[in-house]
Amino acid sequence: MTISADLLRGYTETIILRRLAEGDSYGYQISKRVNIISGGVLELKEATLYTAFRRLESSGMIRSYWGDETTGARRRYYSLTETGREKLNEDTAAWCETRTVLNRLITEENEHEPDN
Amino acid sequence: MTISADLLRGYTETIILRRLAEGDSYGYQISKRVNIISGGVLELKEATLYTAFRRLESSGMIRSYWGDETTGARRRYYSLTETGREKLNEDTAAWCETRTVLNRLITEENEHEPDN
DNA sequence: TGAGATACCTTGACAGGTGAGGTAAATTGA
């Protein structure tokens, strides 16, 4: 079972920032790591990934630099900025709140709540 | 604190279906109920709500009928179809899975996972 | 030699959310 893209919309950037909090990384690696960590159910599409990188960089959340690979394909590494780190904290808090609210709205019984 | 729209994208229909699982209802009421249940942090915008109703009805998830109010503004009631009920079950399962995966990707430590 | 993996990138189309606009009736309070 694969997770629908629509259910993830809005979390792509947070997922990327979280990965970069563990250390500098590059597109291809982040993509693979996310796939592994998710148990294979989530695949960040390349187009999605790279457009997210553009957004994050132009808004100052991440910085990029070319790696000095002497072998293999060139890699563009990304690193979290201070702003990005703060954004990650906010996003993480937002996720926790969203999770609570969605749980209440989708999975919990609400029949005995007051009507007004 | 209000929950960002983007984080909810894709859950609007599920939220509506879930409300209708508790009994027939109409737009305005669903909107208010969602707001109350969410503790005031989530507000389904009218445009969002009504376009979602259109989608759900044309895909056979819900049915609508005009109420016979003798007082107050007219109301268009919606009721869940059998298909809609099944969809709600699938969506609920999808939410649980998404929640687990996002938790792992956003809030958990993954530093000790194998690299490949 | 050539298939597959690594690694990057862009473009155009699509879909869901929403601000801003609209209608109409009932209620409320000054």
Place this chain on the structure above:
DNA sequence: TCAATTTACCTCACCTGTCAAGGTATCTCA
């Protein structure tokens, strides 16, 4: 009594994130 607010519905054009499809280049291994 009458203006403001609430109830209740609706649509359109725009914005934004996703992604299929296309591209480039290098390395590895059979």
